[in-house]
Amino acid sequence: MTQQTPKELKRELLKERVILATAAPVLALAVAVALTSVILLATGKNPFEPYSLMVNYVAEWPDVQVLVINQTVTYYFAALAVAIGFRMNLFNIGVEGQYRLGACIGGIVGFNLPAPGVLKMIAVIVTAMVVGALWAGIAALLKVTRGVSEVIATIMLNAIAAAIIGYLIQRDVFGHQPEGSNAINTGELPESAWFPGIPYGDYEIYGFLVIAVLCGVGYWVMLNRTRFGFDLRAAGASESAALASGVSGRKMVVIAMLASGALAGLIGMPVLLGESHTFMSDFPAGYGFTGIAIALLGRNHPLGMAFGALLWAFLDKASTTLDDNGYESEISVIMQGIIVLAVVIAYESVQRWGLKRQQQKVGAELAAAAKKNEEVAL
Amino acid sequence: MRPVRVLNGTASPAPPPHPHHHLLRHLLSSAPRECAITASTETAAVELRGITKRFPGVVANHDIDITVRRSSVHALVGENGAGKSTLMKILYGMQKPDEGTITIDGEQVSFSSPGDAIARGIGMVHQHFMLADNLTVLENVVLGGEKLYGIGSRARKKILEISKAYGLGVNPDALVEHLGVADRQRVEILKVLYRGARTLILDEPTAVLVPQEVDALFTNLRELKAEGLAVIFISHKLGEVLSVADDITVIRRGTTVGTAIPSETTPRALAELMVGSELPVPETTESTVTDRVVLDVKGLTLGAEGRKPLLDHLTFAIRAGEVLGIAGVEGNGQTELIETLIGMKHADSGTITLDGEDVTAWPTRKRREQGVGYIPEDRHRHGLLLEAPLWENRILGHVTEAPNSKGFWLDPKGAKADTERIVEEYDVRTPGIEVTAASLSGGNQQKLIVGREMSHTPRFLIAAHPTRGVDVGAQAQIWDAIRQARHEGLAVLLISADLDELIGLSDTLRVIFDGRLVADADPATITPQELGSAMTGAASGHLEHPEDSPPGNIADQNSAQTGGEDR
Known part of the structure; x- marks a missing residue:
């Protein structure tokens, strides 16, 4: 030997x-x-x-490529939001409600804030993140004070978020109905408040791609190179060992949930600031759940999740061609x-x-x- | 007599006249190792001959020879990693040997799954119980064996029959979640008997039991034996082995190095056979106790809702250079005391003072930063991240301290370098610091923990069962580390179930019973027996050798104990 x-x-x-x-x-x-x-x-x-x-x-088709990349960006945020909970052994099923509520209130604040474009844009992002964090924070609070499972709490909060959104976008509350349309939205943002895109041939990729990459890097650095990240991983790997080494499990639950919710707030941003420029009644839904699948697939690793998000987006967008060729x-x-x-x-x-x-x-x-x-x- | 069997391939010119009497001496000398197996007229329950098992790059077992007689308890002893588990896996059909034969009741067999072994009457009781908590005993027993006696009254009848025959005292309708560890173990034993086992393998059955429960288990084993069953008992607690076994086989480095009969050997001789070298003794030579009080605990009380306190006004002090040993049957407040001292639980009243500073309200992290070292009683739950590499485990508990971090940032480079140093200095046997903690043996995990805690120059060390589940070699090294630190002025709180360790290492002894410190003793004069009886609450005050406490006191304490058992 x-x-x-x-x-x-x-x-x-x-x-x-x-x-x-x-x-x-x-x-x-x-x-x-x-x-x-x-x-x-x-x-x-x-x-x-x-x-x-x-x-x-x-x-x-370059336009399909753009669709795939854009979808990847959105999915990536969703996966990151879920993954940060996973690392702490928290199953945040509420990413769905957190991002939709965040986007809705973000859209409302952005439209109604009397400020120049760039500030409007920043306000939208910050509001969405804060709302997402607070919405997740409710579940965290219930968990650490009353021992309510975050799985149950976040599912319930999803339903409540949907109801709140339904109320907020009514026409006599914050809703607007564009002429010649029966869709309701929260008011269109001026072009100066849009998030600039990245040119791709004749098309544009979401500028949020850059933010997504930064978030991925930040996620890795935070987990692997900071004291806080070590505590978070320790608490996720063994609650008892973390407790014995001086990590407060409750504090970690609250922080991880808030971070997860804040990241969830970003999910709606690429669409809201890069495409629809408003939150509307048919704002894309379901990303929160897709995020769970991608986080699992990518093993909570920033690179793994990037591949996972890309694969998911590919399957989503490329499948439209199947109908044209006799497949379902x-x-x-x-x-x-x-x-x-x-x-x-x-x-x-x-x-x-x-x-x-x-x-x-x-x-x-x-x-x-x-x-x-x-x-x-x- | 059957011809003398020669182990390890070296031929011996002539058998010694009385093999057993001279066995140990022969084995310890450089003379060819040999041992004799007494011939018997009956066929052996289990005969393993020349068992060899190779894993890629490693020989786990080689030339193993064991004969287990019917109606006997056969102990298999050896250090952690000596190859006991592999051998039992082979016997239980979980692994196939590369060479050698297995003979059950005189018939040569070949197992390819545990199912085959069970069909041949071999049953295994694992160290970690495999019971469904939310099912009853009956349901657990019939689970997977529904075809044997159904799941109804026939099964119940059979269970009661077995329970009665072997004195197991199992209630088929009790919910498993309501059962204590010892009862669960009896259910596990019943489970294998129900499946028709005639040979029982018990893997470290006493590791989870308190002394009284161990006695009860041994009574059960004797019943089994009396009914004609063979029991293979794996352990490294030599005292227990000697009290229950009829035959002992010692395994070292993957092979059988000798057999012994309990009446003709001592724990020490056995242990020497196990490690193949002279054994260390846990005695500390000269006293290093100083006058400076490091840890001062006054009136420490931890309540339990609606019941009597878990810790009841504990008052003690530990001085620099002093090891205070706490003796007690497990579950009398030791765990709570440790958790209160490290800050995982906060006392309801009383104060903890460290070097004159009141630390009662400090959180765990601050206590650890300020020099409280912690060797936890359950290293897997409280001391390690099993799936993380060694260097991350070196950070655990000390993430805010150098060399693990610089301010907000982790310092993986510093942590890795220091892990290398710990591995070197504390003789942690590992191929590298990138392997996961789970891949090390218990002794090496513990050495890593000891090294980690000592690296932060603690002022006060909590050492809870520091050598539990640790092999003899590592045990000596851990004792040395504690002694060295004590010499340098460390104050140590030692909690241990090993009374020899407690007496050998401590400068002062206190006995904890039912959340109170009921007695104290001088380790220089006390015997384990005296200490043992004080642990059951039968004596209090200062334990003078050989006087006993007044009879009235005994009655009092006994009633108190009965109350405590309800918990």
């Missing part, structure tokens, strides 16, 4: 970590593709053509569903396997070293 130097071992451990981290999502994706093909086959369709159709569709676009929804299920199973098994493998490896290393020492002693 060859003896490894510490450096070699370190490199090998690192390599193994990367493999372990990517193995699960790749496995899940492979299973999802395989099962989807089986379903296609069962319905008498070509089991492989839809994938190439989708890829070609996106590769061919729901195929992509089926795939998304299978990915989520497969991912949960794959992570659990890969993680267990990895831990066991490492234990065996360490045992082997030590046994080899002990044997060598023994030989030397003799």
Whole structure:
């Protein structure tokens, strides 16, 4: 047997970590593709053509590419918001309500604030984040004072948020009805308050792409390079060990929920400030739930979630071509569903396997070293 | 007599005249290792011959030879990592041996799953119980074995029959969540008997039990034995092994190094066989106690709603260079005392003073920053992040201190360098600091914790069961570390279930019973037996050797104990 130097071992451990981290999502994706093909086959369709159709569709049309990227940006915020809760063992299902309420009130404040454009824009963002944080804070408060599970509280708060939004955008409250339309919105922001986009050929990508990247980097730095991040991870990994080392679990719950809610507030911003310029009755919904799936898929890792968001956006936007080619676009929804299920199973098994493998490896290393020492002693 | 079996492949010229008497001496000398297995006319319940199991790059077991007689308790002892668990996994069909044979009741078998082993009458009681809390005992027992006796009255009858036959005293309708640890263990035993086990493997069954419960378990084991069952008992508590086992097999570095009969050996001789070297003793040589009081606790009281206090006016002081040992049966307030001292719980009344400063209201983090070291009683729950690398575990509990952080920012580089140093200085056996804490053995995890706590030069150290579940080698190193720190003027609160450790390391001894400090003793003169009886509340005041407390007092304390058991 060859003896490894510490450096070699370190490199090998690192390599193994990367493999372990990517193995699960790749496995899940492979299973999802395989099962989807089986379903296609069962319905008498070509089991492989839809994938190439989708890829070609996106590769061919720049406007679809923009749609995919824009959708990715939005999903990324949602995933980050969910992930920060996950790291603290909190399941914030309320991201949905937090971002919608944040966007709605943000839109109202932005429209009604007597200020120049840029300030309006900043006010929209800040309001959305604060509202998101406060809305999540209610669940945090209920958890630390009354022991109410954040899962239950945030689901309920989603319903309440929907009702509040319904009230706020009524025409005699803050709602406006543009001429010739039956949709209601909170009033259109002036162009000076729009968030500038990034040109992409003849089209524009959301400028919030930059903010999303910054948030991803900030998320990583905060978790891995700050004392606070260490406390958060410790509390998420073992509440009892964190408590014994002086981390207040309650404080961490409140902070993590507030941060999660504040990030959730950003989800609606790319659309509101980059596309619709107002909060309207048909403002996109469901991102909060998609965020849960993407956070799972990306393993709460900023890069993983970026890939996850991109994949999700691709499946969303590319599936429209399936209808034009005799396939049902729901195929992509089926795939998304299978990915989520497969991912949960794959992570659990890969993680267990990895831990066991490492234990065996360490045992082997030590046994080899002990044997060598023994030989030397003799 | 069967020919003498020679272990480790070296042939011995002639068998010793009385193998057992000379066994240990032979094993300890450099002479060829040998041991004899007494021949018996009956077929053995289990015979393992030449078992070898290799994992990639490591030999977990090699040339294992064990014979377990019917109607006997056979103890398997060895340090953590000696290969006991692998061997039992092989016997239970969870792993296949690469070489060697397994013979059950005279018939050679090959198991490819635990199902095969169960069919052959082998049953395993795991260290961590596998019971569903919200089901009754009956439901737990029949779960997965519905085909045996159904799930109704036939099953109940069978359970009661088994319970009665072996004196297990199990109530089939009790909810498992209402049962204590010892009762749960009996349910686990019943579960394997229900499935027809004739050979029981018990993996460290006493690790979770208090002394009285251990006695009760041993009574059960004797019943099982009397009914013709064979029991394989894995342990590293040698005193227990000697009191319950009929035969003992010692495993070291993956192979059987000898067998012994309890009546002819001592814990010390066994331990030496286990580690293969001279054993350290936990005695501290000269007193280092000074006059300077470091920790002063006055009237510490922690209430429980509607019940009597968990901690009842505890008053004690620990001076620099002093180890104060707290003896007591688990569950008498030790955990609460530790948690109050580290700040996880806050006292209802009383004060804690550290070097003249009132710290009663300080949060945990501030206490740790200001020099309270903490070796927790449950290192997995309170001392480690199991899935995090070693260097992150070095940060745990000291995230605000150098070398782990610089102001707001973490300092992974500093933490990693210091982890390397701890690994080196405290002899933590690991291939590197990037591996997860979970992949280290218990002893090495504990050494990492001890090293971490000592690295912040504590003024006061809480050491709760510092060597629990730790192998003999690591135990000596941990004792050395505590002794060294005491020498340098550290005040130590030592809580331990190991009375030898307590007596050997402490400068002063106090006994905790029912949340009160009821007795004190001088470790220089007290014996474990005397201390043990004080722990049950049978004695109070200053324990003078060999006087006893007045009889009236005993009655009082006994009634108090009965009240306490309701908790």
